[in-house]
Amino acid sequence: MTEVFENSASFASDLDSKDELQSFRREFSIPQKNGKSVLYFTGNSLGLQPVRARKLVEEELAKWAQYGVDGHFEGGRPWFTYHEHAKKGLSVLVGARESEVVAMNNLTSNLHLMMVSFFRPTKSRFKIIMEAGAFPSDQYAVESQLKFHGLDPEQALIEISPREGEFTLRNKDILQVIEEHGNETALVLMSGIQYYTGQKFNIKAITEMAHQKGAVAGFDLAHAIGNIKMNLHDDQVDFAVWCSYKYLNSGPGGVSGVFVHERHGDNPGLPRFAGWWGHDQDSRFLMQKGFKPMPGADGWQLSNVNILGTAAHLAALNIVLDAGWQKLLDKSRNLTAYLQYLLADLGKTFNDFKVITPEKPDERGCQLSLFFYRNGREVFDFLTENGVVADWREHPLNETSERAGVIRIAPVPLYNTYQDVFQFSRLLKLALEKEHERITE
Template identity: 50%
Template sequence: MQFENTREFAQQLDAQDPLSEYRDEFIFPRVNGKEVIYFTGNSLGLQPKSAQKYVDEVMKDWAELAVEGHFYADKPWWDYHERFSGKLAKIVGAKAEEVTVMNTLTVNLHLLMVSFYRPTAKRFKIICEEKAFPSDQYMISSQVRFHGLEPDEAIVELKKREGEHHFRTEDILAKIEEVGEECALVLIGGVNYYTGQVLDMKTITEAGHQAGAFVGWDLAHAAGNIELKLSEWNVDFAAWCSYKYMNSGPGNASGCFINKKYHGRKDIPRFEGWWGHNKDRRFLMEPEFQPEPTAHAWQISNAPILALAPYLASLEMFDKVGMPALIEKRNKIVAYLEYVLHEIDKDVESSFEIITPSSQKERGTQLSVFLHGEGRGLFNFLMDKGVITDWREPNVIRLAPAPFYCSFEDMYNFGQILKEGILKKQVQG
């Protein structure tokens, strides 16, 4: 398609967009009386209007039924979490029995490492990416120390080549082969939070398995954003947060994937609790743990129903629309944003460098942009104009036009505001 950097063209794209009606299903903050242009769905998705209804439903059941809500609410609390498995399985490419929802992301990664990081004297190293999201860095380092090992010896960081922004698949595969029999675990972010690069999870998983290691993925920036095929790729485990592209609310519950081949195995350790016990026998209060025959065996405590309610509201929309439709719009709106950025770059004495891969296969919703010659003042200008974006030092803005609620006219308007901010600085300078 031949794009045009005009309001009329952007409005035409919106008129042709089959998902445009979903914009009205979300609540937008307002700046100076106008709805914001929201680019930070990769940090916190907007609130679905239906979320309040789902929360109110739980509050009503609590008020009217109290403890009996566990069994007699319209959506009984004792199996509330089970409603997520089928819907999430479609999003991450898994079987329903391989998916559960519990706790929060880093908590779940810690719990999954109980099962999948079991170092020996010979096989003890973890391969991860350099400059991973800090929470992953802290988590992996603390796990290594917990096992009495030194992070400098046990953690192997994948590095980008000098002067390059992206990881090369061949370099990752070479590092896995190099570590070889010492590799216990490969644990990487499926989508790099800084650049938005999508890694070749299928190929990397195969390489990790060939080396004899477990392979897990942090899908915080992937779930609800890109196509995933966790079962087909034979991934061992994965976890993701729900508050980014899946719009569940700040700090909300995490989803987990545990490959079916590990269900019911007694040689796989895990931390256990009441809610992972056989559902049909849970209230018999038996002293010996009998695990659920699914990923729910990794559950520990009963589910936080009030937190799960808005997540379920959002998942209903995902289930109705489906990932293929979201990805189709994502590809078009990101391509249009990329085009707008290049057009504005021609009109100003500045230089934008998009450090997210240009190939649709290697990126999702996010574009990360180096604003050479610009500082935080431009970011502040954008925020004051109602463009909610994300700043990363020294001069990178991350732009994530979530397909559920961002419009093509938003992309055009952003370009005009960006141009205004740069020209204003140049005139003042």
């Protein structure tokens, strides 16, 4: 870990020369603009394409051409058990046993499936607790589930908001809300990383408090998996869902995944929506009535996994395993710290923006969210024109602010470099200078 940084191109270059993971950048296709590689900082939205993904997808296309339906049982990775090849990588990334994870469906579908099993409201215990400003798909899923059970979201949904003047949630405030509403709460559903602010939530503490109050603890890990270290099994999390197209680099609309703790996965009597692929594998082709779930998370599968999409998923997971998960976490921590340092240095001259992501490394992943009080869109457009691929999010909680919003920057350790981060800071400085000139004209 580097503790003393310098704001110079030579220093950034020196850090890159010492980076033992630098060769993994070549594992990805970097988009080009005007003949130059872009500065790609949207791994929190869509990760880059692994070069080896093409090979694995083409292998399955060739198998399909050669074997047809027999590809389900022929070749090195028969389609019948194809989903099993993702288990090792997923279990490492979320801190679980292989039986507790499975790649299937997409994120929101999986969230609904998990809520069928784990949101079981009663007259006295019917509330769901989640963070205010959660990703819209989660909000829609929760609201529709409440209405499906005949509940009024105004009464049954408890949303935790930051304190006035703050952007992120204090852990003690989250726990206090769970404590306050716990006796009426059926489910605590939080993000692992808050998509807008980049804040990392304390999964272990939230789970412990939920369980103390008799509630289920579930998490949406869309922005957490492949980004931060997690220990879902040891932390006793009940369930989790995620997508694979952000930090997992598995392609647009890539296969999702779920975690179900073994204490639930080994309970065949737990209610669920059943499908053919979740049925006992040994008797699946007997085509008989009477659902008998497979043990573990596999028992929540509905249909056979999308083979071509999962081939890309396997390619990406194998890269993580080759690089070493802990090494990636260490680089991510240092790379993000360097970005934070450069932004703080800029902040000595410009007061247009504020980094709203927590400063402490243990309270964030690699994403830093730059909140602009005004004219942030103009800054973002300048960056885009000059080869920076980032994203802009309007501020959802302050509709009166003129052009207020966030530019999210995620330096991903697999393919971003220290020079990327330095060049971004130089372009941001130039954008701010030009914006100040425009305003004063």
